[in-house]
Amino acid sequence: xxxxxxxxxxxxxxxxxxxxxxxxxxxxxxxxxxxxxxxxxxxxxxxxxxxxxxxxxxxxxxxxxxxxxxxxxxxxxxxxxxxxxxxxxxxxxxxxxxxxxxxxxxxxxxxxxxxxxxxxxxxxxxxxxxxxxxxxxxxxxxx
Amino acid sequence: xxxxxxxxxxxxxxxxxxxxxxxxxxxxxxxxxxxxxxxxxxxxxxxxxxxxxxxxxxxxxxxxxxxxxxxxxxxxxxxxxxxxxxxxxxxxxxxxxxxxxxxxxxxxx
Numbered sequence: 001x002x003x004x005x006x007x008x009x010x011x012x013x014x015x016x017x018x019x020x021x022x023x024x025x026x027x028x029x030x031x032x033x034x035x036x037x038x039x040x041x042x043x044x045x046x047x048x049x050x051x052x053x054x055x056x057x058x059x060x061x062x063x064x065x066x067x068x069x070x071x072x073x074x075x076x077x078x079x080x081x082x083x084x085x086x087x088x089x090x091x092x093x094x095x096x097x098x099x100x101x102x103x104x105x106x107x108x109x110x111x112x113x114x115x116x117x118x119x120x121x122x123x124x125x126x127x128x129x130x131x132x133x134x135x136x137x138x139x140x141x142x143x
Numbered sequence: 144x145x146x147x148x149x150x151x152x153x154x155x156x157x158x159x160x161x162x163x164x165x166x167x168x169x170x171x172x173x174x175x176x177x178x179x180x181x182x183x184x185x186x187x188x189x190x191x192x193x194x195x196x197x198x199x200x201x202x203x204x205x206x207x208x209x210x211x212x213x214x215x216x217x218x219x220x221x222x223x224x225x226x227x228x229x230x231x232x233x234x235x236x237x238x239x240x241x242x243x244x245x246x247x248x249x250x251x252x
């Protein structure tokens with residue numbers, strides 16, 4: 001299958017899972033390697049906000065918090081418009097290895113096509129800019 | 144994943160790889176629905192060539208044909224296949240290697 005739905009990376013780190021866990025799940029930790037400004041409410045259902053120096057921001061919804069082994073969240077698909085409902089799921093898993101950690105990061109969902117988005121998009125001509133401009137015209141006409 | 148995502152993305156990339164079709168899609172994206180005659184007035188391509196490419200693009204599902212003025216067929220860009228191609232590119236554009244290197248550096252200090 002050629003469509004890259006899933007990304008996976010494995011890195012071996014010389015630090016124990018508790019140290020790596022702090023780098024992945026705290027605002028200070030994340031800001032030191034990932035985002036530049038980070039706010040995080042670390043609990044399933046909590047949210048996190050990351051900002052990069054270029055002005056790009058990402059809002060994450062935290063899904064799994066199993067200290068110090070699994071940390072998962074969803075976030076918008078990079079490069080899609082901000083109001084696009086599609087999100088990918090990112091999961092970090094930490095396995096102890098001697099004194100260190102084997103860290104695996106997977107990001108899945110690039111190939112998803114939610115039913116509603118699929119229908120909306122493929123039903124074609126009634127949606128999109130033309131209809132939204134039509135709705136705007138109706139709205140202005142009614143005002 | 145729907146079995147046809149890759150096929151849809153392939154149609155988009157194949158269309159974009161051809162300079163004439165790329166120009167037609169770009170013109171529809173920037174100017175909205177247009178007839179072959181409209182496009183021939185804006186692009187350095189003959190009307191016949193444009194009509195042929197539009198028929199191919201419609202067959203591939205990248206544009207839809209609709210009735211226009213004076214019984215001319217007007218073509219409209221379909222955003223759905225473009226969004227599928229965007230997701231394909233998003234996976235290629237996602238950079239985990241540099242952040243993970245940064246994590247290693249951070250922990251190493």
